Amino acid sequence: MATVSEFAALSELSTSAAPLSREAAYHLLQSDDAALPSLLAAAQSARDKFKPGVITHSRKVFIPLTNLCRDYCGYCTFRRDPGDPGAHTMTPDEVMEVVRAGERMGCTEALFSLGDKPELLFPDMRDTLRHLGYKSTLHYLEAMCEKVLRESSLLPHPNPGLMSTEWLKRLSSVSPSMGLMLETTSDRLLAKNAAHENAPDKIPAKRLRVSEDAGHQKIPFTTGILIGIGETLEERVDTLIAIRDLHLKYGHIQEVIVQNFRAKSKTPMANWPEPDRGDMLRTLAVARLLMPTMNIQAPPNLSDPHYADLLDGGINDWGGVSPLTPDFINPEKPWPHLEQLRHKTAAKGFALKQRLPVYPEFAQQASAHSELLAHKLGTAANADGYARRAA
DSSP states (O other): OOOHHHHHHHHHHHHOOSOOOHHHHHHHHTOOTTTHHHHHHHHHHHHHHHSTTEEEEEEEEEEEEEOBOSOBOTTOSSOBOTTSTTOOBOOHHHHHHHHHHHHHTTOOEEEEEEOSOGGGTOHHHHHHHHHHTOSSHHHHHHHHHHHHHHHSSOEEEEEOSSOOHHHHHHHHTTOSOEEOOOBOOOGGGGSTTSTTTBOGGGOHHHHHHHHHHHHHTTOOEEEEEEESSSOOHHHHHHHHHHHHHHHHHHOOEEEEEEEEOOOOTTSTTTTOOOOOHHHHHHHHHHHHHHSTTSOEEOOGGGGTTSGGGGGGGTOOEEEEEOSSSOOSSSTTSOOOOHHHHHHHHHHTTOEEEEEOSSOGGGHHHHHTTOHHHHHHHHHHBOTTSSBSSOO
16 A cells, blocks of 8 residues: 555645655655556656657767776776776777768667776876877867867767866867766765765766856766665655756756666675666656756666666656767666567657757757857758657
């Protein structure tokens, strides 16, 4: 049976046009199996009023520019120290080789992921950057984004970690959108033996500052939460509300990712419990109800083979899916084949549509940052703002 609090929260959904309150969101995250269908129905209704009948994705190549990183998150297998097996910084030729292959497969996004300021910790990275001719990892990233933009049909989407206002401005002229996962607003997770104990760039206030600075600059921005890393349900709600409030203030958050923690061997959190299906669906539904007119995404590969169920939580986007490159952050979780993704999306009653790394409703914001971007977006987009080379 649903509790009195759960019924009250569900009643709030049906009787009020106001945003879902923090208290109601918290109670809904605790809802039992009896209340779950009503919660999911409310989330689906909100999604269908926002963007009916269509689920989007971005066909991308994943470019791990460098996996050297000064942060040691308790769940990460992407990062390396110099000398570790697999430690690598890509050369410009390697970047463009992946980009050219992606072009041939109809990709429109070049997703750059990289460690956060590794040169501040590792002399080896400073030597690598000097050899390549750049002062910092961000200088190198900027150059590679511009190279991709000028020399290919792909559009860059960088995830460079913490950035100053100056770097947000610089990167916004060579990439139509960029991202930084907030993950959580909980400072508790910086404590000893917690997920972010040895991760100086995961301080929530610093990450919120970057998102707010992006808002000041009107930069289309992707952010999101990582659930199941030790946060409480109240803290999970607070993180979602922090994202919502930033968007209400600045109107720049183009996408909110709800990502579920997956345990990885040989990490401090290898034996940490993963969020189950119900936890993920409740979080997605609450995110949708807190943010009824924002784009909400969940990665399909992290819920395979039952990822189609995520649509029941009210998402309207699958995020980036690559027909070429693996998910280097979660290499043990391959992307679904795009035809399978289309089939499973259709089975739930939706058309799958290919978007660019910047959503159609944010393309004008992106174009304002440089003439080059405006030209490239005009070439890449169809009349509705979606990818011209639709899958």
